[in-house]
Amino acid sequence: MSTRRNILVTGAGAGLGEHMARGFAALGRNLALCARRTDRLERLRDDLLAAHPGITVAVRELDVNDHDAVFEVFRAFRSDLGGLDRVVVNAGLGKGQPIGTGRFDANLRTARTNFTAALAQCEAAGEIFRERNAGHLVVVSSMSAPRGLPRNLTACAASKAGVAALAEGIRAELLRTPIRVTTLFPGCIASETSGRSGRTPLMVSTEKGVRAVVRAIEAERAQAKVPAWPWVPPGFAMRRLPLSLVSRMS
Structure with a gap:
């Protein structure tokens, strides 16, 4: 398997996206980073280039709900880096x-x-990947996806289940091609956006969580619950527990 040298990460201005960028930079990868707030992206770019002067980091503003802009920015990043190997x-x-x-x-x-x-x-x-018949698409779902959840999580869990099904459908389409598709199911990983009020007993540290995420992406697994511990057992249970119990867990 060839090294995915040029990597695009959306939502890279904070949280998991920012920390993934730091993890890939430590591996010597070139990065295309986008988010709505370019000030945070520019600070991140400066940090990454100072720590890893041999890489290239391109940043662009992007609101992913502006669909035309998504296509424009992805194509611009392809030009910036001379190609995209992973998105x-x-x-x-x-x-x-x-x-x-x-x-x-x-x-x-x-x-x-x-x-x-x-x-x-x-x-x-x-x-972009079909044009060159190569690439790695990574879709970030959530450990909330396996079951419908109540209260503030209902729409989020449903949309994350939908995006997991989307990724699986794309994987089915591309199984016999060199293009790989990975669906990530992150559990609760601490970040500056989680804050104290968002912490749960199953939350893992930023360092542990991001190491697991980057390792799973690099392995190009079809699906990965990250980090595997402690999130594989709850994921197994979530699919099988009665809805009356699931309703108390969120």
Whole structure:
């Protein structure tokens, strides 16, 4: 398996996207980083180039809900780096409100960002990879995807389940080609965006979580729950527990 030298990460301005960028930079990879806030991207680029002067880091502003811009930015990054070997569809939202409580706006925003915008990113990456008959598409789902969840997680879990099915469908389409597709199911990984109020007993450290994520992506597995411990056992249980118990877990 050849090294994926040029890697695009969406939603790279904070959280898991930023930390993935740091992990890939440590491996000597060139990076194409995009997010809505270019000030954070520029600081990240400066940090990465200072720590790893042999790599190239390109940054561009992108709101993934602007679908035309997704295609334009992906193509521009391809020119910036002389090609794209891997695209990580990471940008997403974990927010939502209980269904029927008057916050359709919040749930629609989550659904559009997590599914429709992810579809646009997969389309844009797929065009680039099909043109050269090579590449690695990584789609970030969530450990919330296996079951429908109540309260603030309903729209998020549903959209993450949808994006996992999308990735599997793309994988089925491309099985007999050199193009690889990975679906990631991250558990709770600490970051500056999680804060104290968002911490749970199963949350793992940023370092452990990101190491697991980067390792799974580099292995190009079809699917990966990351980190495997402690998230494989809850994932197994989530698919089998009665809904009455699942409803108490969120």
